[in-house]
Amino acid sequence: MRVMSLLALVVCIGCTRPPRGAVPPQPGLIGPSSRPVLVPPAEVIREVPRTDAQWRVVGREAAGLLSQYIAINTTNPPGNELQSATWLKAVLAGEGIESQIFEPRPGKANLYARLRGDGSTRPLILLNHMDVVLTSPEYWKVDPFSGAQQDGYIWGRGALDMKGEAVTQLMTLLTLKRAAVPLKRDVIFLATADEEIGGGVGAGWFVENHPELVQDAEFLLNEGGIIRADRTGRIEYYGVGTTEKSPFWLDVTARGTAGHGSRPTPDNPVHRLVRALNRVAAYQTPLVPTPVVERYLRDLSTIETDPTRRAWLADVRAALRDSAAVRFLTGDLTYNALLRNTISITGLAGSDKTNVIPPVARAALDVRLLPGQDPRAFLSDLVRVVDDSGVAITPQGPNWAATQSPTDTELFRAIVAAARQRTPDALVTTPPLTGFTDSHYFRRLGIVSYGLSPFPLNQAESRGVHGNDERVSLENLTFGVHFVYDVVSRVVAK
Numbered sequence: 001m002r003v004m005s006l007l008a009l010v011v012c013i014g015c016t017r018p019p020r021g022a023v024p025p026q027p028g029l030i031g032p033s034s035r036p037v038l039v040p041p042a043e044v045i046r047e048v049p050r051t052d053a054q055w056r057v058v059g060r061e062a063a064g065l066l067s068q069y070i071a072i073n074t075t076n077p078p079g080n081e082l083q084s085a086t087w088l089k090a091v092l093a094g095e096g097i098e099s100q101i102f103e104p105r106p107g108k109a110n111l112y113a114r115l116r117g118d119g120s121t122r123p124l125i126l127l128n129h130m131d132v133v134l135t136s137p138e139y140w141k142v143d144p145f146s147g148a149q150q151d152g153y154i155w156g157r158g159a160l161d162m163k164g165e166a167v168t169q170l171m172t173l174l175t176l177k178r179a180a181v182p183l184k185r186d187v188i189f190l191a192t193a194d195e196e197i198g199g200g201v202g203a204g205w206f207v208e209n210h211p212e213l214v215q216d217a218e219f220l221l222n223e224g225g226i227i228r229a230d231r232t233g234r235i236e237y238y239g240v241g242t243t244e245k246s247p248f249w250l251d252v253t254a255r256g257t258a259g260h261g262s263r264p265t266p267d268n269p270v271h272r273l274v275r276a277l278n279r280v281a282a283y284q285t286p287l288v289p290t291p292v293v294e295r296y297l298r299d300l301s302t303i304e305t306d307p308t309r310r311a312w313l314a315d316v317r318a319a320l321r322d323s324a325a326v327r328f329l330t331g332d333l334t335y336n337a338l339l340r341n342t343i344s345i346t347g348l349a350g351s352d353k354t355n356v357i358p359p360v361a362r363a364a365l366d367v368r369l370l371p372g373q374d375p376r377a378f379l380s381d382l383v384r385v386v387d388d389s390g391v392a393i394t395p396q397g398p399n400w401a402a403t404q405s406p407t408d409t410e411l412f413r414a415i416v417a418a419a420r421q422r423t424p425d426a427l428v429t430t431p432p433l434t435g436f437t438d439s440h441y442f443r444r445l446g447i448v449s450y451g452l453s454p455f456p457l458n459q460a461e462s463r464g465v466h467g468n469d470e471r472v473s474l475e476n477l478t479f480g481v482h483f484v485y486d487v488v489s490r491v492v493a494k
């Protein structure tokens with residue numbers, strides 16, 4: 001209720017119709033309590049913004065669009081991304097940008113738009129996913145699909161991951177078009193389905209079924225980066241995603257003899273599975289300092305204030321021979337995951353009746369492999385660890401080797417320049433992701449793909465990703481639209 005009364009005060013004062021560049025809220029999708037604050041048409045910037053005041057107007061326009069976008073519930077499953085694709089198509093059409101919607105399955109869609117350059121250099125893709133993860137509204141301070149603008153924030157599922165990032169890409173496209181910036185490359189805007197569930201009909205489907213629309217690209221920007229700020233908002237570093245670990249998800253299956261729970265059998269498959277999992281849980285995978293992780297930790301050492309830790313991070317290979325350093329490095333969830341292949345036992349299934357011994361028991365392992373690791377070699381190590389021929393370990397589906405993009409590129413230099421313009425002497429580093437994004441589909445086509453986060457976030461704000469009370473501040477959104485425009489225009493403008 002607090003949200004409703006506050007919005008009633010701020011909604012659309014003096015504005016009777018939606019501005020160009022925004023579309024009216026669609027009936028049934030956006031409730032009156034969450035109607036976004038829209039920028040009046042006369043105020044929409046139709047040139048390349050030059051002043052902070054102009055960027056603040058662009059930021060406010062972005063906030064209005066983000067509120068609308070959040071209010072389209074694309075929780076996956078089922079996703080219903082056709083609704084959001086239709087909305088994006090209308091926003092783009094409002095500026096005269098044509099787009100195509102591909103609907104591989106009813107209600108599931110991908111949107112593709114291409115702003116034409118003179119073709120003298122290869123295109124740049126702005127990639128974003130439209131689906132969002134599940135929410136538990138009872139733990140939220142606001143309706144997660146309200147898109148409420150309150151306390152200087154735009155609230156809702158997707159505000160960070162990744163509808164907020166998508167809006168910074170969208171505003172970049174709109175700004176290039178409105179200002180008629182001459183382009184040396186095409187700029188492709190690709191909004192996809194099914195990123196959050198993997199293996200669906202999103203980026204992977206698009207690359208497989210319409211490679212002709214993307215494979216000529218040289219560069220791609222996607223989620224998977226980070227701008228780390230401290231509690232005061234000071235930027236500590238800009239992290240560009242150039243590589244990510246690869247998932248190698250496994251099923252563990254034990255078979256035995258079914259029976260009545262009152263008469264134990266010697267080959268109860270649940271017992272067998274538990275013994276196997278016990279060995280898996282105790283298994284310490286080797287610590288492997290890969291070159292990309294060594295470089296990232298060395299970068300971080302330059303901003304580490306504690307002298308002992310600074311020395312460990314600066315030379316992680318040496319640090320791994322020191323037990324105190326190993327305790328520090330493996331005690332940090334991220335460092336630990338970056339220094340080894342990891343195994344999390346996640347799924348378990350035995351009997352659904354307490355008095356029945358099942359014929360089969362299963363577990364699922366979430367395994368993540370470092371770049372350069374051979375999945376088959378990892379699997380044989382695990383089979384050796386389990387050491388039970390009655391227990392089968394099998395990959396859940398196709399897997400891929402970790403992919404990596406080089407940093408000696410025009411796009412990387414543009415990111416560094418844009419970062420340094422805002423934060424002189426900024427550390428620009430390349431944190432590998434422990435998870436993965438859709439970038440690997442494009443890296444495998446030879447497209448240089450970077451994770452670029454447009455928002456400076458502190459640790460607490462980052463927790464909104466897949467968590468409760470996800471939100472982005474208007475200040476960060478404004479920073480983000482300016483930053484992404486700056487990076488993109490440096491590589492696409494003539």
Ligand SMILES: [Zn+2]
Binds near residue numbers: 129161
């Ligand atoms: Zn995401």
